[in-house]
Amino acid sequence: AQSVTQPDIHITVSEGASLELRCNYSYGATPYLFWYVQSPGQGLQLLLKYFSGDTLVQGIKGFEAEFKRSQSSFNLRKPSVHWSDAAEYFCAVGARSSNTGKLIFGQGTTLQVKP
């Protein structure tokens, strides 16, 4: 069965510092991979996605993520965090074998930004 693990429930970084949010997945083949961001009381916004090709993908708001097949990971990074990046971040996987578009989400990582 597919699963997604985000090992860090809560992360605090200083504004201007670099950020890495971890995501590990369990799946029999290479899945589709996504990162979403959710501000309090809001829906989810797609940051970036990977489905094939270059393993380093660029997203919106200066985020990037790297797919590492050997580690079953898809970590999200940002070189310099802004206070507006404080939110909850979700990693998600979708099955290539299915055309449903159903996603499995991790538990999320809450990012706090210190001034």
Next chain:
Amino acid sequence: DTGVSQNPRHKITKRGQNVTFRCDPISEHNRLYWYRQTLGQGPEFLTYFQNEAQLEKSRLLSDRFSAERPKGSFSTLEIQRTEQGDSAMYLCASSDSFMAPHYGYTFGSGTRLTVV
């Protein structure tokens, strides 16, 4: 295009009452998804429609839950005889079937249900 719209934004109901939520997807999207998100958790898939056909339902969707998309446009999610465990954010998302599954989809802002 106003994105995915969900109404109401918040709903407080007494245990045992029925509630209905509405989702209006992006107009050209023929796929519509419902997810449930409890506090401190990621969203969990409930069901999805392609046009008016409901093609998959999660086992999370007990017989107290029913979803419809009668004309392939807006969708409703009804919960009968609500229980406190139904308290959650109910999220709707839409996509074009050609783009799904590998392009992700657009979420609405959700309906937060509180059962007291």
